[in-house]
Amino acid sequence: xxxxxxxxxxxxxxxxxxxxRREKKYGVAADxxxxxxxLRQFLGxxxxxxxxxxxxxxxxxxxxPGFAPKEAIGRAAARAFARHxxxxxxxxxxxxxxxxxxxxxxxxxERFGAATAGHDWTERTxxxxxxxxxxxxxxAALARGVASDGVKDLPALFAVDPADGHALEQLLxxxxxxxxxxxxxxxxxxxxxxxDTLLVARSALRLTGDAEADDxxxxxxxxxxxxxHTRRMDALGLTA
Amino acid sequence: xxxxxxxxxxxxxxxxxxxxRREKKYGVAADxxxxxxxLRQFLGxxxxxxxxxxxxxxxxxxxxPGFAPKEAIGRAAARAFARHxxxxxxxxxxxxxxxxxxxxxxxxxERFGAATAGHDWTERTxxxxxxxxxxxxxxAALARGVASDGVKDLPALFAVDPADGHALEQLLxxxxxxxxxxxxxxxxxxxxxxxDTLLVARSALRLTGDAEADDxxxxxxxxxxxxxHTRRMDALGLTA
Numbered sequence: 001x002x003x004x005x006x007x008x009x010x011x012x013x014x015x016x017x018x019x020x021r022r023e024k025k026y027g028v029a030a031d032x033x034x035x036x037x038x039l040r041q042f043l044g045x046x047x048x049x050x051x052x053x054x055x056x057x058x059x060x061x062x063x064x065p066g067f068a069p070k071e072a073i074g075r076a077a078a079r080a081f082a083r084h085x086x087x088x089x090x091x092x093x094x095x096x097x098x099x100x101x102x103x104x105x106x107x108x109x110e111r112f113g114a115a116t117a118g119h120d121w122t123e124r125t126x127x128x129x130x131x132x133x134x135x136x137x138x139x140a141a142l143a144r145g146v147a148s149d150g151v152k153d154l155p156a157l158f159a160v161d162p163a164d165g166h167a168l169e170q171l172l173x174x175x176x177x178x179x180x181x182x183x184x185x186x187x188x189x190x191x192x193x194x195x196d197t198l199l200v201a202r203s204a205l206r207l208t209g210d211a212e213a214d215d216x217x218x219x220x221x222x223x224x225x226x227x228x229h230t231r232r233m234d235a236l237g238l239t240a
Numbered sequence: 241x242x243x244x245x246x247x248x249x250x251x252x253x254x255x256x257x258x259x260x261r262r263e264k265k266y267g268v269a270a271d272x273x274x275x276x277x278x279l280r281q282f283l284g285x286x287x288x289x290x291x292x293x294x295x296x297x298x299x300x301x302x303x304x305p306g307f308a309p310k311e312a313i314g315r316a317a318a319r320a321f322a323r324h325x326x327x328x329x330x331x332x333x334x335x336x337x338x339x340x341x342x343x344x345x346x347x348x349x350e351r352f353g354a355a356t357a358g359h360d361w362t363e364r365t366x367x368x369x370x371x372x373x374x375x376x377x378x379x380a381a382l383a384r385g386v387a388s389d390g391v392k393d394l395p396a397l398f399a400v401d402p403a404d405g406h407a408l409e410q411l412l413x414x415x416x417x418x419x420x421x422x423x424x425x426x427x428x429x430x431x432x433x434x435x436d437t438l439l440v441a442r443s444a445l446r447l448t449g450d451a452e453a454d455d456x457x458x459x460x461x462x463x464x465x466x467x468x469h470t471r472r473m474d475a476l477g478l479t480a
Contacts, residue, residue: 051301054314058298061291067339071328074294074321081318088311099307 042146043091044101045204046139046158048109050084051102053077053132056113060128063121064171072167073128079161080132086157094150108203115196122175122182123189129168130193130232136160137228138201141221165232172236187238194229194240201225282386283331284341285444286379286398288349290324291342293317293372296353300368303361304411312407313368319401320372326397334390348443355436362415362422363429369408369472370433376400377468378441381461405472412476427478434469434480441465 057077061070091098116131118124140158148154176183205218233240297317301310331338356371358364380398388394416423445458473480 055302062295077298078318078321081314
């Protein structure tokens, strides 16, 4: 899953946790610092999201046909769990209780998991690719903007191996080849997935009450996240 | 999961892959070298078993209640996948095709997985503890005896963090406390689990046709594996 869509060197901020909303802006980066939710809540939700990715990917291992995809998806699952663990460890390091910080997000992420569960392994593989890709992109972007007091290298916690998305894409491409009926079904399923995933994405921005879903500062962020999503669908030959 | 039940320093053998059965014996260690299956098949079956453990444990993460058990079982799942990967990598290193070596074992291990699936999270947790513990013990013991030409440190591939078994034991102890009805049900379930697991264990010894299930040389090995199983059940207050 490429993060190149942000196409600029990473900047760091000494942003206060809650900024007055009308403060002077310095481009997209400053906007991200503005809309970024409070650090602990951010880490708590991100840890929940990565645990959800682990559950989704690890269940796929038994589900998908073929040896190479199983191996690649198992590695992706292990890496999602490693990210989850790193976020939990970071919360502990900051003196926070990881369970307490994760708890507020569990019910909505479980609803999200159920809504995007899929009816067969092709739908579930697309789910892992589309939901995982979009949420990984979003949290990586937020990590570059969030006030990261006490965290040495917050964006590093969200680094994703491009091999993981590539493996899901390859598997989907192979099953889609020459199968117009499946393509039509998965295109529709992809639109359903992105709708549900954007609800989670918007909740990530609403954490502090500092940014609303229709806040103009969230626009560049959502535009980039959705552009990356569209590229993923395009690569599969599916209309986003 | 302790491996101390073997209670002697590890020895290495330059055993031929297929030994004549009536060759002179040098104690239990030599017996193990005798009954040990051919290396590639052994690694193929072991890789399958570890993939099964990963699937079992990772599914439990969503299943069990509480934050600490989820975290601990997730770590155990990630470690089972790492063992699986190390075995697959070793097969590649030896010039073997991992998929080909694993394929003969998939159907029977899937039947085993289905037979030991359990009806709720307590049965599934006992399943992970009892089946995983017994198979990890068995393969670690076989790894000490198998002719390991070309493999630098075969037993190291089977090293298990004792924290993994301990987490499952703790979770079961907490749910069993003062619940006689659950204890009766899980004791019965444990006997079912060990029966199914021993079928897998015996198939691991039958690989080369060099040892039968009733071979007298398998007796010390099975006695030790079953003793360790009994200790796990005892620790839970369940009759094995």
